Amino acid sequence: MSSLYLDWAASAPPDPEIQEQILQVSRTLVANPSAVHGAGREAEKLLDDCRQRMAKVLGCRAKEVVFTSGGTESNNMVLFSLLHKKRDRRIVISGIEHPSLYQPAQTLKRLGFEVALVPADASGRIDPNRILSSLDERTALVAVMLVNNETGSIQPLAEISEALRDFQNRSGKKILLHTDAVQGFGKIPFQPDLLGVDSAALSAHKIGGPRGVGALYVRTGRIQEFLYSGGGQESGLRPGTENLPGIYGFVLASEKTCPRVSENHRRAEAAMGSFIEELRSLPEVILTNGERLEKAGAPFSPYILNFSIPPLPGELLVRVCEEEGFLVSTGSACSSKKKDRFRVLENMGISQEIAFSALRLSIGPRVAGLQLRGLAAALKRRIPELLKISTG
């Protein structure tokens, strides 16, 4: 029996057509885009073309797109660019950031920075007013992710950027706003300029593109220098021979996914909505962010759902789902095996018992409600026996 893959937030199955096209570019454009001969210039031309096409997708300027090895590198780049600053060594981040943002922030702390953590509310949302009241004259940067990778909560970036503008109007002090947009890009409408963010991290493999490729949007003039350097590629902003086939694949995946954001969103919402309805009929199931549907102003990505069946451990539930033919996860793949596994849920005020039992289900545009119904039925069938063993 082949399993239904419900771990798209960890990595989306790569698009087969795009993989073919990546292979073609690998075969035909073999020169280094920085080489001065004709074959190098030909590769450079495609690279320029990729940058322009990506800029079009993002509604920004070509030179605001920096290709990287992934979302993790993009987040690290932004945080460690602050090491160039002699003053204003303070940052504000949300308490529910992905490890690739949270961990570098902890490193900055050890290197002498002050790091203020703004907690989320019970629905997993960061209140713009709490961001505003955490700012001071020494704050260099605020980082709030676009869509949380464990709960799907969408953050009010536009309001946060407005709060930062208010602060600037009052104090004259410009604070950079960075967003980890990895779980939002290709899933909800995303144009960095409209949200008012100064930088944004993107990843290819979350939207059907290749592994090991990502991008950093940087608004013109906002970050002049990153930490890593080398051969001056990417206008001196990101060094290393450009992974042209990978970059090309990322652009293709973006062009394929982003224009269909609304259409895909409707389908995902229908699939996830009916699954949530089925779960509601199971009294043992707790929707981790229970206010999900009720509370206005707390929007969620329909691609990610977090729920638990306490006191059953998340790992047990993952195994049971797998036996039933469904591949889900306990949370972020990036923290599934580590101590800070419950950091995000606990930051939202979720109890340890519920966090310990949490499951994350994440879908893509090609997963249908009918397929999810099988999982709800399987849970209904298996829960009584599991609870009996566990509490017996």
Added chain:
Amino acid sequence: MSSLYLDWAASAPPDPEIQEQILQVSRTLVANPSAVHGAGREAEKLLDDCRQRMAKVLGCRAKEVVFTSGGTESNNMVLFSLLHKKRDRRIVISGIEHPSLYQPAQTLKRLGFEVALVPADASGRIDPNRILSSLDERTALVAVMLVNNETGSIQPLAEISEALRDFQNRSGKKILLHTDAVQGFGKIPFQPDLLGVDSAALSAHKIGGPRGVGALYVRTGRIQEFLYSGGGQESGLRPGTENLPGIYGFVLASEKTCPRVSENHRRAEAAMGSFIEELRSLPEVILTNGERLEKAGAPFSPYILNFSIPPLPGELLVRVCEEEGFLVSTGSACSSKKKDRFRVLENMGISQEIAFSALRLSIGPRVAGLQLRGLAAALKRRIPELLKISTG
């Protein structure tokens, strides 16, 4: 007319068989290797297997292999890991390092480190005694590349590591030895443990593997923590969802190339040797490292040759070679368009006039002497006319 690609040091044409195998892995192992479900564990298993196979190629332990996005990232990782140190903020590097090592060293300088530069001699070789005499009690790290990317000079790493051991015996102070092995790996025998280096940067695309993949060898216990962090991948040493298809391709390319190092070396030596003989019959041609063949103890990689025809500018020569069907470069692709283009040659004491005219020709195991003969003949035919225009 299809051109002969002679810019392998910038990027080697990817191996078609390996590309097919990369595609297979992309198609079949779609899960995140950090995911806890079966598909994730299957991906993790191949990743473990890749690490063990790479360790076998390098003659080291599996946990000493860290996969990265390329040689540039590997070099940057090592240098910026030093930011964790409160004391001993001094490094010694050779004057002929690749930009991906030289530039981060300049950044460390701006961040308060002392950076000592040891120049090369006229043949492009770093004297181990000069390294030894540059050491002091505050020195944390020495970095000397294995094979220079512009001239092909092979550096005496074993002697340098012995000098560091001498220093340690006398002073009790352990100094780390890092080597950028990008142009040596797969070209000359390379086992980090035999050379006595503590870390080494490797790249996949220089040996027919995919772009955007590399590795860092780190001897057990030598570097505990790097700067970038995130999801704890690669035993916490390099964050970001693992690029499994790319890593797999890198391992295949290494396994294909490294066992043939001696055989390929003999062929390259024959091809390059006969080309050098042809160049010697052209009085206008200056072999940039002229002592190449005469001087004992100054070994060179047979894959890279640097020569000039002053006063003809390197760019002009690149264009003329291209007209004749040969793709060569002026130097490193990573510095071909930048101000520090002549840094390496000038560090060797090469005159500006000769550096300005420098051409780099770099071959792979599949380039034959007969093919290079055509370039020598073309140069012989075109030089008189070019010199006439240029000096006329």
